[in-house]
Amino acid sequence: MGETELSVAEAELYDRQIRLWGIESQSRLRAANVLLIGIRGLGSEIAKNILLSGINSLTILDDGVVTDKELLQNFLLNRDSIGQKIAEAVLSKAQALNPLVKITTDVKPLSEKPNTYYKDFTIVVATGLTTKQLIDIDSHCREFNVQFICGDVFGMFGYSLADFQDHEYYVDQVRLPNRKRAHDGKASSTNEVTTEKIQAKLNYPSINDALLNTASSSKGKRKRGLQLYYLMKLLIQFRDKNGRNPTASSKKEDLEEMKIIREQYLQEYKIKEENFKEDVLNLVFGEITPICSIVGGIVAQEVIKAVSHKEVPIHNMFLLNPYTFSGKEEMVGA
The missing domain is CATH 3.40.50.720 (NAD(P)-binding Rossmann-like Domain)
Known part of the structure; x- marks a missing residue:
């Protein structure tokens, strides 16, 4: 260090x-x-x-x-x-x-x-x-x-x-002064503005669990982000097989291959068609x-x-x- x-x-x-x-x-x-x-x-x-x-x-x-x-x-x-x-x-x-x-x-x-x-x-x-x-x-x-x-x-x-991993962090929480109203109707403050350090901890799963353990997806725990999560998995799987990302120069062939992977995901993970639309595959070419x-x-x-x-x-x-x-x-x- x-x-x-x-x-x-x-x-x-x-x-x-x-x-x-x-x-x-x-x-x-x-x-x-x-x-x-x-x-x-x-x-x-x-x-x-x-x-x-x-x-x-x-x-x-x-x-x-x-x-x-x-x-x-x-x-x-x-x-x-x-x-x-x-x-x-x-x-x-x-x-x-x-x-x-x-x-x-x-x-x-x-x-x-x-x-x-x-x-x-x-x-x-x-x-x-x-x-x-x-x-x-x-x-x-x-x-x-x-x-x-x-x-x-x-x-x-x-x-x-x-x-x-087991990540400890803190946030600064600002506490405003306590204001009390006196008998004459005027507000009085007994304390000044203070900042308190609040500590907490998050436990992270491994990358292996995040990429390969998809059991929670079948239980509906990843509803709104379902399409984007499986899109990520699909693209990394494409890279695993081809040693590169999808490219515009071979867009037709790459699209066909990604559509096959998508169909496999729909069946394997029991994903509804509307939760992983095919047209999203047209938006993943190049490094913009x-x-x-x-x-x-x-x-x-x-x-x-x-x-x-x-x-x-x-x-x-x-x-x-x-x-x-x-x-x-x-x-x-x-």
């Missing part, structure tokens, strides 16, 4: 944040070491917000190479970045966002990482991974008491899913920049909450509605 004391330069730079969430929370952020897996469109938005929050260090893990497509989706890249390792290509602009944060890059494949690779991080943030990768990394994080959150963007749809910005902001916000232990985090899933662009929280896997 990094040093927790804020320097004079940090206190000045983070003055507005300190006023917002307090010196204690900022000091916890100052000590946080974050691993970000995937620095594509969504990953770049997450990185931006995390860096600006004032963490101690950020490690960017991505073994991909910059392409023309990446240039259109990632504001941390330059035209001359094509052909370079993407994790190294974003370093210059990422560091300029906050020179006080230590940024390192790792361009080795994720598959080569041992279980102990994750133990020295405060929190791991993952994008663009398969079901097996998400479950494996989360299990390693649980072993070393490291918090974990993942997320993705598919066209107009996006989600985040967190495992903060404004959607990356929304979901990236949500993920980074949850990272800040998790690390600082300030305010109530999402418990445990955020789903962005591709029709209305409104967000919804869901509790899955428990």
Whole structure:
């Protein structure tokens, strides 16, 4: 872990944040070491917000190479970045966002990482991974008491899913003064405005339970968010099989494959047709920049909450509605 004391330069730079969430929370952020897996469109938005929050260090893990497509989706890249390792290509602009944060890059494949690779991080943030990768990394994080959150963007749809394990947090509750009315009709106040720290705890299910344990869905516990939850599962399953997300260049073939998966879900999970409409599959192509910005902001916000232990985090899933662009929280896997 990094040093927790804020320097004079940090206190000045983070003055507005300190006023917002307090010196204690900022000091916890100052000590946080974050691993970000995937620095594509969504990953770049997450990185931006995390860096600006004032963490101690950020490690960017991505073994991909910059392409023309990446240039259109990632504001941390330059035209001359094509052909370079993407994790190294974003370093210059990422560091300029906050020179006080230590940024390192790792361009080795994720598959080569041992279980102990994750133990020295405060929190791991993952994008663009398969079901097996998400479950494996989360299990390693649980072993070393490291918090974990993942997320993705598919066209107009996006989600985040967190495992903060046994997470303790606090909120500041403002108490107004007690006002009493005197015999002469005038109000008198005996107390001043006070702020009380209210502590609470949330227990998170593992990513394995959230992604694979769908028993609660058949009992009607996930009614309003049913379509979006199973849309997320469908898209990750598509990635598991094809090693990529649905793309516009193969839209016809990808749509047919996703329709088959949807039909399987309707039968397997006894989902009503109106609760998982087929037309939503037309909205999940590409990594759309404004959607990356929304979901990236949500993920980074949850990272800040998790690390600082300030305010109530999402418990445990955020789903962005591709029709209305409104967000919804869901509790899955428990």
